Amino acid sequence: MDQYQPIENELNSISPLLAGLQRRTVFSVPAGYFDGLADRIMQKIRLLEEGKDTDANELADVAPLLHAMARRNVYTVPKGYFEQTIVQPPARVVSMHRPRKWMRYAAAAALTGAIGTGIFFASRKEQAGDYEKYTKVDVSSAIDKVSDTELVNYLDKNERLTGSVDQTMVTASEELPDLSKHISQYSDEELKEFLDENKDLELVKETPGGE
Amino acid sequence: MHPDDKELLFQFRVPATKERAFNAIVKKYQEKLYWHIRRMVINHEDANDVLQNVFIKVWNALEQFREDSQLYTWLYRIATNECLSFLEQQKKRSALSMEDLDAAISDKIKADQGFDANQLEWRLQLAIQQLPEKQRIVFNLRYYEEMPYEEMSRVLDTSEGALKASYHHAARKIEEFIKNY
Known part of the structure; x- marks a missing residue:
């Protein structure tokens, strides 16, 4: 047939071996199988439609007594049970995507951390830049450029600052305790014991000109 | 008629x-x-x-x-x-593995009354069973039923190009199997 010519040609081009084989059915079928098949199928359909399906027929073959018994319920049900309207409370709707608090907190913490880290690195960069800038300033030459009058005016204006530094230094020297008096409070044993425990201080003691 | x-x-x-x-x-x-x-x-x-x-x-x-x-x-x-x-x-x-299942199908073919391993047509049946299921369907419909790809495409809901590729692939595999059997 012309319709099948392309199919033959196609097979010849792919596999001449297969194209050369006889396309006959090799499997065997029980004799007369197709005769009456349509009737057998129709009979099965009728049984299914009548509710007498093959499982019921199977029971009749295996256990005829069981198959013949009346299929009625033997259990009793409280009177009017099926007439009762059972009102059930509406089921609680549970959201499939319930927001989780810990996730919110975690997100907030992550965001804060990211911002904080950014600020830290940015400020470090600025500080490092400032430090570098300051190290390059020649302070003495800058001061040389300032006139004496301007320096005096500045010191006058900031007297509190400069005065306090002087006061602190003076106070520190004036208030030092009298060392000889202080040492005399201790016995020779205590002093010896102290020196034994702090041998490295002996060098100071033996330094020429030291008190 | x-x-x-x-x-x-x-x-x-x-x-x-x-x-x-x-x-x-x-x-x-x-x-x-x-x-x-x-x-x-x-x-x-x-x-x-x-x-x-x-x-x-x-x-x-x-x-x-x-x-x-x-x-x-x-x-x-x-x-x-x-x-x-x-x-x-x-x-x-079946509790069988895929390999055992393939062997079981081959056994079913060999169990047929008319089975003859020397006949190329029986070797062809054994070869077809080595194919994946869908490829097997494509091969059978084309080889035995001589179904056009257009019609086969409607039966299997697959593009004609894919069916053609599948058929060619299957035919080559089968020929290889028959030659080496």
Whole structure:
């Protein structure tokens, strides 16, 4: 047939071996199988439609007594049970995507951390830049450029600052305790014991000109 | 001589002629569908069960069948799906591995009364069983049924290009198997 010519040609081009084989059915079928098949199928359909399906027929073959018994319920049900309207409370709707608090907190913490880290690195960069800038300033030459009058005016204006530094230094020297008096409070044993425990201080003691 | 499909479908929709029309449809397609199924499931008893299920489904769904496709294509589609479901169930029921399952199918072929390992046609059957299920269907429909790709595309819901590639691939694998057997 012309319709099948392309199919033959196609097979010849792919596999001449297969194209050369006889396309006959090799499997065997029980004799007369197709005769009456349509009737057998129709009979099965009728049984299914009548509710007498093959499982019921199977029971009749295996256990005829069981198959013949009346299929009625033997259990009793409280009177009017099926007439009762059972009102059930509406089921609680549970959201499939319930927001989780810990996730919110975690997100907030992550965001804060990211911002904080950014600020830290940015400020470090600025500080490092400032430090570098300051190290390059020649302070003495800058001061040389300032006139004496301007320096005096500045010191006058900031007297509190400069005065306090002087006061602190003076106070520190004036208030030092009298060392000889202080040492005399201790016995020779205590002093010896102290020196034994702090041998490295002996060098100071033996330094020429030291008190 | 079988009656025309359109006429049979018309008669099926009329209650008085429904059973007679269905009977005629079964008679018209029983052998074609039987062999399509048999080549997939191998065993006659299995093929008989699957074929009966196919026609029961046809009985239940034929009234809703829309005539935008051919009855023949629609029947092959149902038969193919039933075969695949049957093979799937068989795999699930069986505790065998894939290799053992392939060996079991080969054993079914060898169990046939007419089996002759020296005949190329029997070697061909063994070779076809080595193919994956869907490739096997494509090969059978093209090789035995001489079904055009366009029609096969409607049966298997696959593009013609994919079917052609599948058929060529299958034919080469089969030839290789037969040569090395």
